[in-house]
Amino acid sequence: MTTHASRYSDYLHFFAAWLGNPLKVAAIAPSGAALAELITRDVRPGSGPVLELGPGTGAFTRALLARGVDEASLVLVEPDARFAQLLQRRYPRASIHQIDAARLGRAGLAAGAAEAVVSGLPLLAMPPRQVMAILASAFGQLAPQGCFYQFTYGVRCPVPRVILDRLGLKATRMGRTLFNLPPATVYRFSRRPPARGSAVQPRPSHPHRH
Secondary structure, three states: OOOHHHHHHHHHHHHHHHHHOHHHHOOOOOOOHHHHHHHOOOOOOOOOOEEEEOOOOOHHHHHHHHOOOOHHHEEEEOOOHHHHHHHHHHOOOOEEEOOOHHHHHHHOOOOOOEEEEEEOOOHHHOOHHHHHHHHHHHHHHEEEEEEEEEEEOOOOOOOOHHHHHHHOEEEEEEEEEOOOOOOEEEEEEEEOOOOOOOOOOOOOOOOOOO
């Protein structure tokens, strides 16, 4: 259960992380309950594995558990050492990895095993090449019908159309919540259906790496 003291502690953790690297954290406060409920809305009880990218203090993690996802089915990818240690204490049965979200193969999941990816990463603060690498890596871990869920504080889709076209993905706006600081919009990303006359569904291709 989240207490007033733990919520205050989360704000302090987030603010300290933001001071250390504003572009990496991109928010001075953890996500609120309304955003957490919206971004996890499609996740069914018993789903798993579920990948969470950039969980921070665990606002979306708590919502996933409330949706009926088993803690042992959660794979939390958190690059910040302070947040990773906090998550380890709070969710000891989850699998926690302090790795780059563009290299999710290192998380130990079989390719195509994840049912959903929930992202708290600040995609708008990242260069397009990095965004494409993260999405390609995430869809490499997702089952054929799995989806990638992302929120944004911006007014447009956080993934440019050129990247969606390159990876064979489509974006669906799920909704917006004003009860978050700041207000946020959630998008669902999924694989596009096969083109008419094509027998093979397009799969995201990994961008060329130097």
